[in-house]
Amino acid sequence: MTEPLSAGVQTIGVLIIGDEILSGRRTDQHLATVIAKLAPRGRLPGWVQIIGDDAPRIERVLRESRALGDIVFCFGGIGATPDDLTRAAAATAFDQPLQRHPEAVQLIETEFGAQAHPNRILMADLPYGAGLIPNPVNRVPGFYLDQHYFMPGFPTMAHPMLDWILTGPLAALDQHDYREQSLWVLDVPESTLIGLMNELCQNYPDLKLFSLPTRLGVRPVIELGFKGAALRVAEVMSLLSFRLDALGIRHQLGRPDAES
Numbered sequence: 132m133t134e135p136l137s138a139g140v141q142t143i144g145v146l147i148i149g150d151e152i153l154s155g156r157r158t159d160q161h162l163a164t165v166i167a168k169l170a171p172r173g174r175l176p177g178w179v180q181i182i183g184d185d186a187p188r189i190e191r192v193l194r195e196s197r198a199l200g201d202i203v204f205c206f207g208g209i210g211a212t213p214d215d216l217t218r219a220a221a222a223t224a225f226d227q228p229l230q231r232h233p234e235a236v237q238l239i240e241t242e243f244g245a246q247a248h249p250n251r252i253l254m255a256d257l258p259y260g261a262g263l264i265p266n267p268v269n270r271v272p273g274f275y276l277d278q279h280y281f282m283p284g285f286p287t288m289a290h291p292m293l294d295w296i297l298t299g300p301l302a303a304l305d306q307h308d309y310r311e312q313s314l315w316v317l318d319v320p321e322s323t324l325i326g327l328m329n330e331l332c333q334n335y336p337d338l339k340l341f342s343l344p345t346r347l348g349v350r351p352v353i354e355l356g357f358k359g360a361a362l363r364v365a366e367v368m369s370l371l372s373f374r375l376d377a378l379g380i381r382h383q384l385g386r387p388d389a390e391s
Contacts, residue, residue, distance in 0.1 A: 141202050141278075142177035143169065146192060148207035148217055149284055150183040160286045161206045168297060173309030177201070184208060186216040186223075193224035197277055202301070204293065207284035209273060211253040217281060218274075222258035225276055232257045235272050242270040262300075264292045275300065310364045313341070313356025314372065317381040320344075321353055327374055331357075335367045352387055 145165050151157040162179055169175055178201075182188050189208070196203045208217030222229040235255035240247045257274045264273035264280065266288050273282040273292050280296050282289040297304065316324065321344045332340050338359035345352055355371070357364050375382045 141200060143174060144196050144201045144203040145176045145179040146189075146196075146203055146205040147179070147181045148184065148189060148205065150214070151284075152181055152207075153183050157284075161204075161289065164286070164290050164293065165204055168293060169304075172297070172305040174304060184214045184216055186220045189217060189220035190224045193221055193279065196279065197224065201278070202304075203279045204296075205279060205281045206289055209254065209281055209283055211250050218254075218257060221276065221279070221281060225258055225279075227258040227260060227276070229256050230259045231255050232261065232263070232274075234263055235274075238263075238270045238272055265295055267291050308360050308362075309358070310361035311356065311358040312364050312368050313354050314368065314375075314382050314384055315387055316353040316355050316375065317383070317387060318350055319353075319380055320351055323380075324353070324355065327371075327378075328355075331367055331371060331374075335359075335363060338363055338367060347387060354386070355382075 145162055147159055147161055149157070152159050159181065162176070165176060180192060182192065193203070193205075205217065205221075208215045208220075219229055231252075232255050235257060236252060239251055239255055243251050251271070254271050258276055261274040261276045264275055264282065266272050266283075268285075268288045268291070271283075273280065273289075275281065275296070278300075280293075280300075282292045321342060324342070328340055328342065332338075335357065338357045340357055341355075343354040345354075357367050357371075372382065
């Protein structure tokens with residue numbers, strides 16, 4: 132079974148698997164859902180990868196994320212067809228044999244009866260030591276191992292399973308001290324602010340800066356802010372506002388309209 136969530140802030144990764152995503156036959160719906168479900172908890176993904184049905188590549192990504200101690204939400208490739216490679220690749224990546232999970236067998240047989248064999252039952256072949264993620268749609272479970280959570284590619288199944296993960300094994304994930312705050316800088320190009328950005332990043336290395344330039348009509352505007360520990364974010368944002376005032380650069384809290 133997986134270990135409890137360890138202390139400290141861990142990087143969260145999203146791994147989306149399937150040739151159908153890369154070919155455009157299907158459009159990914161998982162990343163936006165993960166972001167939406169993590170944001171109220173004060174967390175966001177640190178990385179995302181979309182890869183095809185390629186067992187060696189899946190194994191490499193999982194070995195790397197395991198070595199880094201990341202939390203990973205993995206979608207796709209846990210079915211029973213020949214192109215479903217994630218279960219076997221995960222077993223190899225975690226140096227565990229692929230074995231038939233008795234509880235998964237029971238769930239699949241209860242759901243499908245005689246039709247569970249000989250093919251559907253293959254979805255009970257999981258890396259040794261894996262825990263199960265309940266599937267409220269058809270009982271075929273996902274699985275988790277070492278803070279890596281494997282769900283099917285179907286959003287109708289995967290997203291309720293993600294809810295279970297975030298209220299179960301990862302219930303301690305909430306980072307209540309986290310804050311994101313920004314202001315809008317008006318009528319200057321982003322390059323004008325690089326010196327100030329570098330200075331603030333050097334003085335607040337524990338925070339992450341974000342700078343998102345855009346245009347409202349013909350006028351340049353920038354959403355500029357920081358994210359991290361709430362008190363530190365409040366401090367740096369107050370300093371940012373002070374420094375912009377000193378430079379005579381217009382700024383405001385809310386998104387400006389084209390006429391403001």
